[in-house]
Amino acid sequence: GAVVSQHPSWVICKSGTSVKIECRSLDFQATTMFWYRQFPKQSLMLMATSNEGSKATYEQGVEKDKFLINHASLTLSTLTVTSAHPEDSSFYICSAIQGINTEAFFGQGTRLTVV
Amino acid sequence: DAKTTQPNSMESNEEEPVHLPCNHSTISGTDYIHWYRQLPSQGPEYVIHGLTSNVNNRMASLAIAEDRKSSTLILHRATLRDAAVYYCILRGYTGANSKLTFGKGITLSVRP
Numbered sequence: 736g737a738v739v740s741q742h743p744s745w746v747i748c749k750s751g752t753s754v755k756i757e758c759r760s761l762d763f764q765a766t767t768m769f770w771y772r773q774f775p776k777q778s779l780m781l782m783a784t785s786n787e788g789s790k791a792t793y794e795q796g797v798e799k800d801k802f803l804i805n806h807a808s809l810t811l812s813t814l815t816v817t818s819a820h821p822e823d824s825s826f827y828i829c830s831a832i833q834g835i836n837t838e839a840f841f842g843q844g845t846r847l848t849v850v
Numbered sequence: 851d852a853k854t855t856q857p858n859s860m861e862s863n864e865e866e867p868v869h870l871p872c873n874h875s876t877i878s879g880t881d882y883i884h885w886y887r888q889l890p891s892q893g894p895e896y897v898i899h900g901l902t903s904n905v906n907n908r909m910a911s912l913a914i915a916e917d918r919k920s921s922t923l924i925l926h927r928a929t930l931r932d933a934a935v936y937y938c939i940l941r942g943y944t945g946a947n948s949k950l951t952f953g954k955g956i957t958l959s960v961r962p
Contacts, residue, residue, distance in 0.1 A: 741893070769950055778937070779894070779952040828893045830950060835943050836882055836901070839950050841893035 737763050739831045741842025748819055748849055756814045756845045758829030764809035765831035769839070770802075773826040785812050819849040854938045856956040862928045863961050870923040870956055872938030877918050881942045884950070885912065885923050887934040894937065894952075897923065933960045 738761040748754050758768060767786050771779040783804050785791040791804035803815040812831075816823055829842045855873040862868040874883065885897040898905055898912045900921075905912040911924040925932055937955040942948055 739893075767948075771952070778935075778954050779888075781949060781951050784949055826891070830894075832950070835948065838884065838896040838899055839886070840896060841886075844891070844893045846891075 737761075737831075737833075737840045739765075739829065739840045739842045741829050741845055743845060744843060745846040746848070748847070750820055750849055751818055753815055753817045754819055754847060756816075756827055756829070756847075758812045758814070758831065758842050760810045760831040760840070763831075763833050765812075765833060766809065767832045768806055768812040769830040769832070770804060770812075770814050771828045771830070773828060773844075779828060782814075816847065819847070821849045823847065824849045854940060854953055856936075856938055856953065858954070859957040859959065861959045861961060862925075864930060865927050868925040868928045868932070868958065868960075870925075870936050870938075870958065871920065872922070873920045874938070874940055875919045877940055878942060881940040883912065883914060883918075883921050884939045884941055885910070885936060886939065886952075887932075887936045888955070889934045897936070899941075928958075928960045930960050930962060933958055 740759045742757045770782045773779045781794050782797045783791040783793045785804050785806040787806050787809050793799045806812040826844050828844045830839045832839045882901050884899040886894040888894040898910050900912045913922045935955040935957050937952050
């Protein structure tokens with residue numbers, strides 16, 4: 736099946752710094768990518784929907800200036816957590832989808848710990 | 851957004867079939883029914899999806915009610931590796947309905 740690669744798998748950063756997470760679709764062109772965060776024992780919470788070449792659409796309550804999303808090509812989207820704080824520590828997951836009626840493929844997730 | 855309702859949890863025995871139900875009474879005509887599963891500390895994995903007809907693949911079968919207000923994911927022979935959280939999600943064509951929004955899912959436990 737199709738593969739979505741997410742990098743890094745885990746990262747520890749100091750409070751106040753920024754962290755970039757990459758999401759690549761390795762063998763297909765992703766028209767849409769989704770970014771999620773997941774806290775322990777909770778479901779995935781959709782943060783934003785990203786379409787190639789256009790601005791991301793953020794869910795209510797998600798700060799677009801804090802969580803910068805760039806979808807520069809059909810195979811790459813990035814999420815930058817700016818000025819990270821301990822409460823931003825979470826499991827971040829990306830998903831890529833090729834078309835309207837096709838399945839979504841997910842990255843392996845990035846465990847972010849802000850100290 | 852159309853919503854789905856799933857039981858919180860289910861237990862099954864290894865090598866027996868498992869039927870995971872999902873209710874989606876407000877489904878619209880263009881909503882696809884997707885199923886994904888997630889193991890701890892991993893990203894979700896695609897299982898199956900369909901629109902109106904029942905679907906089969908190497909992982910599972912999806913039985914869709916005639917009125918499309920409910921569906922059932924069928925694992926024909928559960929293994930210990932099938933223990934996961936299973937999510938039933940509706941996804942439409944445009945706008946807000948094209949998002950992939952997760953509910954709480956159902957936690958499947960498999961007894962050896």
